Amino acid sequence: MKKVYACFTTDVIHEGHLNIIKEAQKFGEVVVGVLSDSALIRFNRFPTISLDDRIGLIKNIEGISEVIIQEDVMYDEVINKIRPDYVIHGDNWLQGPTKAIRDNVEECLKKYGGKIIDIPYTYNSEVKRIDERIKEKLAMPEFRRKRLRQMFGIRSIVKAIEVHSGLTGLLAEKTVVEHDGELDQFDAMWISSLCDSTAKGKPDIELVDMTSRFRTIDDVMEVTTKPIIFDGDTGGMVEHFVYTVRSLERMGVSAIIIEDKTGLKKNSLFGNDVVQMQDSIEHFCDKISAGKKVQLTDDFMIIARIESLILEKGIEDALKRARAYIQAGADGIMIHSREKDPSEIFAFCDAFRLENKETPLVVVPTAFNSVTENELAFHGVNLVIYANQLTRSAFPAMQQTAEDILRFHRAQEVDGRLMPIKNIITLIDEL
Numbered sequence: 001m002k003k004v005y006a007c008f009t010t011d012v013i014h015e016g017h018l019n020i021i022k023e024a025q026k027f028g029e030v031v032v033g034v035l036s037d038s039a040l041i042r043f044n045r046f047p048t049i050s051l052d053d054r055i056g057l058i059k060n061i062e063g064i065s066e067v068i069i070q071e072d073v074m075y076d077e078v079i080n081k082i083r084p085d086y087v088i089h090g091d092n093w094l095q096g097p098t099k100a101i102r103d104n105v106e107e108c109l110k111k112y113g114g115k116i117i118d119i120p121y122t123y124n125s126e127v128k129r130i131d132e133r134i135k136e137k138l139a140m141p142e143f144r145r146k147r148l149r150q151m152f153g154i155r156s157i158v159k160a161i162e163v164h165s166g167l168t169g170l171l172a173e174k175t176v177v178e179h180d181g182e183l184d185q186f187d188a189m190w191i192s193s194l195c196d197s198t199a200k201g202k203p204d205i206e207l208v209d210m211t212s213r214f215r216t217i218d219d220v221m222e223v224t225t226k227p228i229i230f231d232g233d234t235g236g237m238v239e240h241f242v243y244t245v246r247s248l249e250r251m252g253v254s255a256i257i258i259e260d261k262t263g264l265k266k267n268s269l270f271g272n273d274v275v276q277m278q279d280s281i282e283h284f285c286d287k288i289s290a291g292k293k294v295q296l297t298d299d300f301m302i303i304a305r306i307e308s309l310i311l312e313k314g315i316e317d318a319l320k321r322a323r324a325y326i327q328a329g330a331d332g333i334m335i336h337s338r339e340k341d342p343s344e345i346f347a348f349c350d351a352f353r354l355e356n357k358e359t360p361l362v363v364v365p366t367a368f369n370s371v372t373e374n375e376l377a378f379h380g381v382n383l384v385i386y387a388n389q390l391t392r393s394a395f396p397a398m399q400q401t402a403e404d405i406l407r408f409h410r411a412q413e414v415d416g417r418l419m420p421i422k423n424i425i426t427l428i429d430e431l
Contacts (some may be wrong), residue, residue, distance in 0.1 A: 002086065007075070011056050013061065071099060097176045097177065146297075164199045232256040244256065313348055342370075
């Protein structure tokens with residue numbers, strides 16, 4: 001009997017999946033793969049139910065001979081293992097980033113004469129409603145808040161990019177690329193104080209108040225599902241910080257990162273070129289402890305950002321502070337540097353990992369931007385934040401456009417480098 005293989009990437013079985021199975025049964029014995037958690041996140045979304053429950057959904061469907069776990073988005077391993085005569089899928093993978101998956105399947109099947117069956121994708125109001133309900137569930141505070149912690153246990157390295165509006169949030173949410181036969185996307189979003197202030201035309205000195213910054217979070221949360229990490233600057237006074245923690249936790253934010261500096265906030269990349277005061281270990285530990293005490297769940301994370309390398313105080317000072325901050329309750333450590341050479345970052349991470357294998361490590365490779373995610377993961381980094389690249393890429397483009405319109409007294413000269421407004425509007429979902 002011929003063997004037919006289909007892989008499902010869903011938390012809910014709807015008419016479209018049943019149509020695929022019904023069609024597959026016409027060609028032979030049906031084997032269904034269920035993407036593992038790590039593969040599902042890499043593919044398109046975070047699972048809302050466990051892998052075991054997803055397997056259970058498939059096993060309950062009549063006419064399936066076997067359910068297996070597919071460990072990777074690409075099909076190489078599973079095709080080599082079960083050697084299906086046919087692989088069946090909806091025809092939505094004929095274009096877009098998922099075409100890379102189809103190309104991979106076609107190449108694997110070609111080796112022994114297997115074939116692909118493309119069937120019309122099921123588009124109707126009921127399927128759309130089910131997909132929207134999954135998205136709405138992912139966006140709910142109780143589900144979104146805990147997702148960063150969950151990702152640390154699933155992803156070798158978590159990738160976050162700064163967002164400062166609903167539109168940039170949609171870019172972070174929906175951008176998926178195919179490169180070298182792999183699909184990839186961002187895992188989380190970073191609400192940067194620098195970029196939030198810049199978008200409002202204000203200096204990055206903690207001038208924008210928390211009410212305004214929370215409004216930015218609301219704008220992003222309303223249209224996205226991915227976990228949010230909040231740039232809390234110094235955290236402010238201890239008495240104020242506890243309210244910030246409680247508010248962020250209630251909103252569904254996953255983590256706040258606060259830096260161990262005091263006084264008027266200055267951007268870290270200025271280093272010792274401007275007056276910057278590092279907080280005492282005791283006071284900063286008190287702030288961390290106070291924040292942890294007011295949490296109502298174990299989901300929310302307080303991550304301590306250490307400025308010792310920025311202020312040229314050395315790795316030993318940074319390690320000393322890391323130990324104290326973790327003892328005070330910090331859920332993660334961010335180590336920062338303004339050097340283009342990542343060697344001191346690597347040295348800190350290696351030394352930290354010798355004595356602490358579990359606590360998440362965070363870096364922001366703005367200055368040392370030649371380092372790759374794989375290199376960072378090798379040295380024990382769990383989270384990499386691309387902290388300001390969307391803002392920095394947008395500004396020169398907008399400035400050039402404004403100058404050219406003034407120069408030519410019309411917009412024709414700039415039109416060739418502008419994205420059609422229709423393409424922008426398609427990012428925005430309609431209910």
